[in-house]
Amino acid sequence: MKITGNMLLGQSEQLGQYGEIFAINPATGEQLPPAFGSGNQQQVTAACALAEDAFQSYRSTSAEQRAAFLEQIAVNILDLGDDLVERAMAETGLPRARIEGERGRTMGQLRLFAGVVRAGQGLDPRIDPAMPERQPLPRSDLRQRHVPLGPVAVFGASNFPLAFSVAGGDTASALAAGAPVVVKAHSAHPGTSELVGRAIQLAVKQCDLHQGVFSLLYGSGRMIGTGLVSDPRIKAVGFTGSQAGGTALMKIAFERPEPIPVYAEMSSANPMFLLPATLAANPTALAAGFCGSLQMGAGQFCTNPGLIVAVDGAPLQQFIDECTGLLSQSPSQTMLTPGIQQAYVSGAERLGQSTGVEQLAKGLCSDAPNQCQATLFATSAEAFIADKRLTEEVFGSCSLVIRCQDEAQMLKVAKHLEGQLTASIHCNDNENEDLVRNLISVLELKAGRVLFNGYPTGVEVCHAMVHGGPYPATSDSRSTSVGAAAIQRFMRPVCYQDVPEKYLPAEIDSANSRGLTRLVDGVLSNA
């Protein structure tokens, strides 16, 4: 399929006239054709108007129609074939296996949400039947379901060109909720974005939906991003990216005449706690596992392990020695964009120059452009607690070992952390159970996911996943951006009081025509 550089406005396409964007192959530094035309306020307005036009008919589609639409998008993405894989590789510097894996994950997400829609998950149907004889006052018939908030603006993420971009988790969950979507493509992979956008555009047509269900825009955050989040027809925002970017969108959304929710997944240092007996038993295996997780995808994962917390001593030194050995022989890797690479270099430099921080290891150097050399630093718990900047994520293969005097100080470090996407505990059966329980108690209040004896990279797309966490990991800890529960972000409850049967939505009708499990008078029931 040809890549044109055009934006997709419903079933139309249009070349933006507000400047040109070119993709760069970060592995070579070369500019990739074609030029993508940046849009301006005119296309933002057009896309939002289309989305609003589409909203009533799209949210009224049956569960089966919507599920089939999601599945059709998955089919169309696969049908793009190697054109998609090769363009994504060229635009990101990521290897084929990763892109193919991510394509599979993207299709899996779409199919998961198709299942969520068919099962009626996220609707939370509730029925409190009328009690006409109740004294002193009768009770009305009261029913509740969830409806979509309205059109959603989605920002493609740089680090998941497929799974958190044009047809990624935010788009899939919003479409599943019944919300039309306007995507701002990430400028790092516009060609990948156009190809996937065309797969969605085609599915809209194949499924005979209102064309406004999906649009795709190119352009700057200042023009397209601000324009989308400010548009009164947009009712929620999905974003994955930097804390600066996320908080800027939060501010725009908050200052609208009608504030709207922003689901921004921003930054996380993903601390790993290596408990004493476990560290003493397995320093080599832990070092190998950690170094693998740290360097996966050049560390460009939201869940990259950026902090190691352990009691100082011989086992920790052995762990560090093993890591130093592994990392100093590690070839550098191509990062996603020149900007990300520059931020990595300056972030690692800043960290290395901080008071009380020493560099332990650095990966191999290379002449290729945009390289990430893995870097490992160490500091003391006191220094870590004294300097808030040491808690900040350095995006890339960079991690900081925090040497604690004892278990109590490990807990103190845990309490000092700000919000995280994940917190890992490495712990065998010989550990102090009280310490483990206390750590869980602290960490489950700090992180969206607490994991044992594993590495935080690799986020399973399933029903129980939480890819979220307290600020600044995300803008809204009450949600997840990965997994089935992500659909809830784009819905709100409505109560129907004494609404005649013929006007009731199917999910709360008296016949239970959708066969859902519903909360009837406070008790779950299939009746």
Add this chain to the structure above:
Amino acid sequence: MKITGNMLLGQSEQLGQYGEIFAINPATGEQLPPAFGSGNQQQVTAACALAEDAFQSYRSTSAEQRAAFLEQIAVNILDLGDDLVERAMAETGLPRARIEGERGRTMGQLRLFAGVVRAGQGLDPRIDPAMPERQPLPRSDLRQRHVPLGPVAVFGASNFPLAFSVAGGDTASALAAGAPVVVKAHSAHPGTSELVGRAIQLAVKQCDLHQGVFSLLYGSGRMIGTGLVSDPRIKAVGFTGSQAGGTALMKIAFERPEPIPVYAEMSSANPMFLLPATLAANPTALAAGFCGSLQMGAGQFCTNPGLIVAVDGAPLQQFIDECTGLLSQSPSQTMLTPGIQQAYVSGAERLGQSTGVEQLAKGLCSDAPNQCQATLFATSAEAFIADKRLTEEVFGSCSLVIRCQDEAQMLKVAKHLEGQLTASIHCNDNENEDLVRNLISVLELKAGRVLFNGYPTGVEVCHAMVHGGPYPATSDSRSTSVGAAAIQRFMRPVCYQDVPEKYLPAEIDSANSRGLTRLVDGVLSNA
């Protein structure tokens, strides 16, 4: 029980030294003893520190312990006996039946949430079992439950001295979620607040909980309100009151280093749509029902019907004539505070002086202080749509009839509305079904509750209730402040990956020791 004027800090009490607050009997204008001492930042800090201290132990209580605590509060409130009823009557001007009814509702809410806690509602337990043999990668064991956000600040509401004040819906749902609560008492009913606060304080002691589970402060919004919402230990806010008050709290919460959710229930005009055939068939009964709802509690309900939308013509004129007859013979009623009464008078005046608005009826005058004379106005749909200020709530017995040319214009008015708590449709079997469906489609996106052939005042406390709605009805349309689902406001999901059985929370253990219905591999199961 003696009323002292002291603030309650855990199990201690303290007289504030930052100025005196006196309750005023609005029916007589007289000042009621004793003086309540306003607190300052010192007490805010102390109460928040206590709440944080209490958080870990309180959230770890069993469901049964927490439910018993909520029930004990209800018992203790009833045990306050007539002292509470008489003080509340004196501080609010509300009649005995209303106060006794509200006390019953308050106790009912506490008991509803006890049931919610026992049933494990709001925990959303999910289990995706490990798949060690899965190809290409095994799946970890993944489980999800909800945990409380942390200590909650609750602002007592002026118009529900019991049901939305110290032990009201916000407090009950936060305590049910496992969150310690710091209440800022509303200065209009400090004595009622102290009595109820002591009932909670006693229950904390009786149930052997950490004293920091509950504190009660008096003082200004500027000092106590701002202080509470700014305190880093407070993780969510519950508020019912004016749009100005709610948006001020939203701003403080947003500008914190760590922004937190604010659940502010603010203002709503609660439109009623009288469909043509129904209006023609029942103008007299509709007028009687509407006038009753309008004047209930001097119109001081969030759900007071402030807009009537109907097609102009003889039936509407008959409805108006009936209303005019009823209202012009209606005695005035005492409002809650001098401030509320003054705002009512100026709000009704402003509305009456707006372009295209005519006054239809006004209730009887009285020499008593702080009186509300019910007032009915009318305008055209064009004038209504042209002037955004006409959509603003006038708190009290004030309503505006919007004369439409036809059904299409009724729909146009519906589309023009901003967010509402409720929207009512009066509709019999002879109405145009397309009109009804279109109205529902529009109104369910505008309001938290859509009701048929009833009046919006009287909010049932049950599982299916939604007392919420899009901005500016509330600050967060994804929630309800009344009913069982209100507990969800104060919780967030956490995922547990490969956590050993002995460390798993009971609600997601493998034995299902709490006997909950859980989402296992995407399917609801009791196993």
